[in-house]
Amino acid sequence: MNKLLSEQDLQNQVDKLPDEMTPQRDLWTGIERAIQTKQQDEPLFESSTKKVFVPAAWAASLIAAVLVSWVSFSPQQESIQVVQNNGTLLNLVIAMQDNFKQTKQTMLVSFGQPNVSELPQEIQEELLKISSAQKAIEKALIKDPSNNDLLNLLGWTQKQELDLLTQLYSPKWQSI
């Protein structure tokens, strides 16, 4: 029967483990091929931007579609009354939008006032979808400014737009 190795002996063996091992096959050829393929496929923006961009824009479009139909089919008479009763809350919505516009402007200035129209068509369309979603939510909020879900949605779409602008124009991230 084997004697049990002492902790110290085990540690000594661990300390002696080599910090390098040689792979049995050539790895560089595959790496080189992958690098070249990625370079050819790489569009103007990194794929990570697109990965986040598409779901955000998709979600915003969906919200917009739902809200537009909701606004179109809900009774007008009731909404006027609600607006009158919720003047203060409406001011909150206006303040949110003002604050968003100001933040966006400051952000764009800090990125050197990039020209959004120079973005690829596909990305411009996605930004447009987010903007449409915001407008639909605003419209819905005019009818029902006390609706917390709508307020949260508005905040969410605003944040999405700011996040996307950051991803598109800010310097690249610092670590993997």
Add this chain to the structure above:
Amino acid sequence: MDNPKVIYIENCAEHPIVTSPELDEERVMINLAQQGDQQAFYQLYQKYHRKVYAICWRMLADKDSAEDVCQEVFVQLWQKIANFRGESKFSTWLHSVTNNIVLGHLRKHKNWLQRIFSIEEQTIQEVPVEMEDSSGLSILDLHISRLPERARLVFVLFAVEGYRHEEISKMLDMAVGTSKAQYHRAKGLLREWVEI
């Protein structure tokens, strides 16, 4: 005159910048690779791929997966090398990049049963470890590869790579106590297996 191994290029009392011909060359290679020079990137690959492969092999305990993940590390490194700002040593940065990619690979390839029921793979490989192994790996490495996955990961991260249990618990999404328990389990098994 012999070249000194380490040269003080800027001997500021508080923060002397220590350099050596080797480090200078590495900085140049990193800089060139950051500008898209593939030849320089190849030099970095030549210098580090054995270290990266060793980390991958120990954590994955499988030659083919280790080779694939090692390739993945360098493909991702090519894409992200511009983010390296020299705030830490390149080798340290690459080490943590490698760990992240290996752990990401393990998460991605966890089988559906483990995902749903959080079942830890308990099996211990019964393959006897030959004293003279043709792959050239050390006996201890071969025994480490027989450990159950979580015990192996904790052992490698703690004992071999020098991470603290607090760090490991975050990396592996487990409690600190679990990390310690897995380490003791691994240590116990290895002490049994490794012959004196």
